[in-house]
Amino acid sequence: MSYSFEQHKIVGAIEADDPFWRSLEDGVLALPRCAGCHGWTWPAHHRCGQCGSWQFDWVPVKPEGYVFSYTRTRYAFDRVLERKDDVPYVTLVVELPEAGNVRLMGVLKGDETGLAIGARVRGSIDSPSAKTKFYPALRWEIEG
Numbered sequence: 001m002s003y004s005f006e007q008h009k010i011v012g013a014i015e016a017d018d019p020f021w022r023s024l025e026d027g028v029l030a031l032p033r034c035a036g037c038h039g040w041t042w043p044a045h046h047r048c049g050q051c052g053s054w055q056f057d058w059v060p061v062k063p064e065g066y067v068f069s070y071t072r073t074r075y076a077f078d079r080v081l082e083r084k085d086d087v088p089y090v091t092l093v094v095e096l097p098e099a100g101n102v103r104l105m106g107v108l109k110g111d112e113t114g115l116a117i118g119a120r121v122r123g124s125i126d127s128p129s130a131k132t133k134f135y136p137a138l139r140w141e142i143e144g
């Protein structure tokens with residue numbers, strides 16, 4: 001069965017990040033870049049916080065970066081019981097130099113060898129599933 005985040009959107013969201021999720025569903029990481037000042041912005045907004053422009057270009061970005069921070073989940077919390085079989089798992093915050101060092105989160109894929117602040121990682125995209133709350137999921141793998 002195939003899923004799409006469009007059918008499971010978070011109620012009350014401002015939807016500025018919808019293009020991010022649509023691109024991920026198409027297998028592409030794309031991030032918003034202001035059409036006015038060319039600054040990268042994340043999380044997505046409808047208006048640029050630097051120059052006030054309402055126009056953004058969604059630019060494909062290579063899913064490559066460095067570990068900014070990470071945490072290990074050791075308990076299957078109620079809101080993410082879909083991941084209970086993965087516990088313990090690691091969630092990373094990754095900085096993307098190609099996109100002005102914006103930071104994106106994602107669950108670690110593969111083993112933890114080499115896991116450290118500053119480790120180089122490469123992203124891949126998991127299709128939407130019940131486990132990912134019907135959103136496509138960016139995953140990060142440590143490059144050896």
Ligand SMILES: [Zn+2]
Nearest residue numbers: 034037048051
């Ligand atoms: Zn701007």
